[in-house]
Amino acid sequence: MRYLNEMSMRRAVGFLWAGAGSAALVILGLAILAWPEPLAGGGTGVPAGVLWIALAALGAALAALWLACDRFILARRHDHRNLPARPEFHGGRDLGRPSHADELDGRTLAELRYVVFDTETTGLRPSDGDEIISIAAVRCNRGEVDEPGAFSRLVNPGRPIPRASIRFHGITDDMVAGESPIGEVLPTFHAYAGDSVLVAHNADFDMTFLRMKEAELGVEFANAVLDTMMLSLFVDPVSQNHSLDAIAERLGVEVEGRHTALGDSIATARVFCKLLPRLEARGISTLGQALDASARVVRQRGLDLKY
Secondary structure (H helix, E strand, C coil): CCCCCHHHHHHHHHHHHHHHHHHHHHHHHHHHHHCHHHHCCCCCCCCHHHHHHHHHHHHHHHHHHHHHHHHHHHHHHHHHHCCCCCCCCCCCCCCCCCCCHHHHCCCECCCCEEEEEEEEECCCCHHHCCCEEEEEEEEEECCEEEEEEEEEEECECCCCCCHHHHHHHCCCHHHHCCCCEHHHHHHHHHHHHCCCEEEECCHHHHHHHHHCCHHHHCCCCCCCEEEHHHHHHHHCCCCCCCCHHHHHHHHCCCCCCCCCHHHHHHHHHHHHHHHHHHHHHCCCCEHHHHHHHHHHHHHHHHHHHHC
8 A cells, every 4th residue: 555544554653652662661671670780879870760760751751752643643634534525526427327237237236346446636627637646446245345455556647736635635746756647557447446336435526537538548437336425315315414424424434544545445335335235125136226226316416406
C-alpha cells in the first residue's frame, strides 16, 4: 500500500513507540544495575537513586509525547469525518446494466464476485479536466472482504492538485510527482476488476471518470455496476441521509481512513455486505432485481432532486 490511513498510522506509531521506548528504558535500567560502581554512588559517582528518578522521568516524558502524537492523529481523523460528503452525482448515463446483462440477471447476489472501489480526484468536474489522483479497490465474495488483497495506487494527474481538494484527501503534488499517469494505472485496475460486478458509493461519479478514459486508453468497463447509495435508498427510504458515513453508522460499520480511496473502498465494501441480507428481505435476491431496483431509485431520485 502506498500510504497508511489515519488509524493504520495510529497503530503503527503506537507499536513503534511502545517498542522503542520500552527497549530504551530496559537497556538503561540494565545499565544502572550492571555497573553499580561508580553509578551506584561509590566514590564520586552519581547515586543510583538519582539515576532511577531520571529513568522514571524519561519514561513519563516518552508517554506524554506519545499521547500528544496520538491526539494529533485522532484529531486529523475526526477532522476528515467532519468534512462534507461528496455531492450526489448523476452523469446521465445508464450506469449499471452492461450489454451482456441477460447472462447475469438471473445470478444471485450471494454467488457473484464484486470489486468495490473508490477514487480521489483533483475536483468534482470530470468534463472540465479534473483527473483521478488515487484509485483503490477490494474484492468481495460471499460476504467476505479481502482487505489483504486490496488494490491501491496513487496517480500522477499531470496537473496541479487544487488546495481545496487537498483539504479532503490530503494528497499533495509532491506525493504524486513520482507516480504513474492514469494511462498506466487504469489498465492495471481494469485487469484487477476483471468481469466482477463493480460496486461504489455515489458510483456515477467514479464511473464517469473511468469511462471518460475508455476510448483514449483502449479499455472498456462493461461490468455491471451497483451503487450503495441507491441500494441504501431502496432498503431504507425513510432515512434522509445516505452519505457513506450515515449508512455506515446505521449499519454498525466502522469507517477508517475516511476520504482516502482505500479507506472508503473498505468502508463501502463492509456497508455493501451488510446491505445484501436487507435487500434479500425486500425481495431482491438476483443481480437483475438489484439493477432494476437501483434504476427505479435513480429515476425517482432524479425527480426528487429536480423538484
